Amino acid sequence: MTVTVLGRVRAGKSLAWVLTFALAASMLVPFLWMLSTSLMDELEVFRFPPRLVPETLRWDNYAGAFTARPFGRYFLNSFVFATLIVLGQLFTAATAGYAFAKFEFKGRDKLFMLYLSTMMVPAVVVLIPRFLLIDTLGWIDTYAGLASTELVSVWGVFLMRQYFRTVPRELEDAARIDGAGPWRVFWTISLPLAKPAMATLGLFAFIDAWKNLLWPLVVTTSMSMRTVEVGIASFHGTFVFN
Amino acid sequence: MSRATRRRFILLVCALSPLVIALVAALALVGHSVTRARHDLLRRETNTAVELVREVQSGQILDSIFPGRWTLTDERDVTLDQAVTYESPVGVAARAALYDADSWYRVGTVYLSAPTDRHSSLPLRIVIVAAIAVVLLNGLFVWWVHRPGGPLTVRLGLSGVVLVLTGTPVWLAAGWSRAKLTDLTNERMQVAARALELAPDLDALVARPGGVMQLTGLQFMVPDPTGAASFSTLSPAATLELDSIQSPFFGRAVADRVEYAVADVVPVRLAVLPYEHTEDPIATIMMIASLALLVTALPLSFATLASQPRTFHRNAVAWSFLAPSIVHLTIFTVGPLAFAAWLSLHRWSLLDAARPFVGLANYVRLLGDGAFWNAIKNTAVFTLHVPFAMALALAIALVIHRRIRGIVFLRAMLFLPTITSLVAIAMVWQWMLHDEYGLINWLLSLVGFGPVDWLTSPSTALVSIMIMSVWMIVGYQMILFQAGLAAIPREYYDAARIDGAGPWRSFLHVTLPGLRHTLFFVLITSVIGSFQVFGAVYVMTEGGPLHATDVAVFHIYEEAWRHFRFGDAAAMSWVLFAIIFMVTLLQFRTLERRAGETA
Incomplete structure (x- = not known):
């Protein structure tokens, strides 16, 4: 009897295992489909039942996409946009996170809660005023307009604060005894120690900026300033393209 | 002196x-x-x-x-x-x-x-x-x-x-x-x-x-x-x-x-x-006044510390570290939030130079605006995909928890949608869900189901987007659950087994309570995110067919950038903010108390 129970448990586990793997593999299907469709010619795409693998590989579809729209420029814009945001968020999150983690000052916890509560504000509420503000500054359709609104990530402040709390005080104290001021201690001791957290934050900031659709859609008006996301969104063609 | x-x-x-x-x-x-x-x-x-x-x-x-x-x-x-x-x-x-x-x-x-x-x-x-x-x-x-x-x-x-x-x-x-x-x-x-x-x-x-x-x-x-x-x-x-x-x-x-x-x-x-x-200067006066109060607060709080040099110095240093983010948040988040409230009290259009103050008229009109409430209803329905995604993510996390073989591959697969361009993903799904040429209808036809008008029928369009959203978010949630699971001490499971608990009971009494903070975090952030869905709708359906997928943020976007009614759009966005705020508060109140009871 124990053998059957054990067998059933083992069978159940294997079944769950197989199902999970099947599910994970199915996550890939849209990506493979995207790749496959991007290499088909137009007639093949509209065939039923759908073809899973193209008859001939049409690499020139990619060239076609690049000539139809300035995707090279879009990539450059997305890259500049995301890089500016990563740099900005790293700086603001590291300094603010450091202040919340390492200093005792009046109203610190209340201020931190205030920071956190701004995470609840939907982007769409501040979208219009930010647009009007950027418009007033004359930054519509510029990199400054694209990136300036996103230079602080409260999520990043939270992350850096948690990380800095784990950095032992002793290292900083040693530098302080040697006569270094707080900013010097921050730059030379604490910041280098926080590299892993900075890497995480930088990665997420980059991905988030790259995926951002609404703000670049609103703040760019000319073809040459669009980001990749906006470019693809306005490009409802047969080229499926990642 | x-x-x-x-x-x-x-x-x-x-x-x-x-x-x-x-x-x-x-x-x-x-x-x-x-x-x-x-x-x-x-x-x-x-x-x-x-x-x-x-x-x-x-x-x-x-x-x-x-x-x-x-x-x-x-x-x-x-x-x-x-x-x-x-x-x-x-x-x-x-x-x-x-x-x-x-x-x-x-x-x-x-x-x-x-x-x-x-x-x-x-x-x-x-x-x-x-x-x-x-x-x-x-x-x-x-x-x-x-x-x-x-x-x-x-x-x-x-x-x-x-x-x-x-x-x-x-x-x-x-x-x-x-x-x-x-x-x-x-x-x-x-x-x-x-x-x-x-x-x-x-x-x-x-x-x-x-x-x-x-x-x-x-x-x-x-x-x-x-x-x-x-x-x-x-x-x-x-x-x-x-x-x-x-x-x-x-x-x-x-x-x-x-x-x-x-x-x-x-x-x-x-x-x-x-x-x-x-010409009414009241609104501008209010803005000047609140700005002045903000600027006043900081030196005042410093002044009370003036007689304690060490505390004073520590505060000054802390504020110098906080300055970049505070200045930015004030200009680009808190200021705009207040300005949106002010906008919502005006009839404000980019096209018309006259922007009269209309009091609460925008909000009053919103109460009777069926299209807006339809959008809110759609958003609420859309949010129902969150529990499904969480259940699926938790199941996967439990299966691959403590197993080493293939885990890197699995994680990578499941995480792929999180890091890929949303617009590209939405377009692929749009194509896969196509009535005639789509992969999914072809697969259904193989097992004998008739073609489903996924995105072109009002009754299924929202569900289609929900399915895609589950697919997109499940990997991200799974990673968070995995981290949560790893934090539950093994001894708890051992103790449960010694007490004679089966897998189901140890799940109920060890895993779930141990995961409650993670579950809570994932639920809160996912619900807030789902109330702000925009990209998928913008790319796949543009709110159609027959407003079946007209969600709140998309509705606000259209109101502002297609009809140029910024005042109405600002009122709508504040109502949305209030709804999100209340939903979050409700979750905090009910779930945190329950979590406290089980602990």
């Missing part, structure tokens, strides 16, 4: 100066709004005078409308075209070029001075009260700050007194300006109405295209023979509503959520946005 005292004194000056500056700015603004309206009125009156002289070729009519205020010269100032105001020895005056009947040659210049009885500027008594208030404020603040340990009620009471003292002169001045602006509006209507009545050939004047507009700059309603009537620059809605008001009368009427000043001069109806809508 000791160092601490000197430091406290400097900080006090720093704290007081924004308040004083704000007070002076607010009073100046009040005076300025009235002055601007008065100049505007004078310019319009001068234009009217010019029109009338051109029609009649004599000054008799002007004498009955502007007794003793006008002069006509044969000066031909080539630089002058429209009326301009200027300061003359007897007060404000305006002049405009007079053309001949063919509008070709300048034949003279019309001068018009403002009536002398309206020349009262901001009442002196208000300015004096304001000055006294500032001096009193100064003293009170010094006293207040020098007693940092005083009882809270006293300090709160003092803050109240200070606020009232600063607010009163500004409030009085604003009331004064509002009354003045109302007077100016009425005057403008009276002049226009009388000018029309006195015009010898009213029909000709009205019928001439453009001529009427130029007469006073008012909006005229001209009934044409077919019975249709239109105000020249008003929105169609306002035109219709003003048209339906019973005449004759002279007064105020609300149309398209804005109050207009209206006068009937048969067969013409005049309508104009009152000055108290276009």
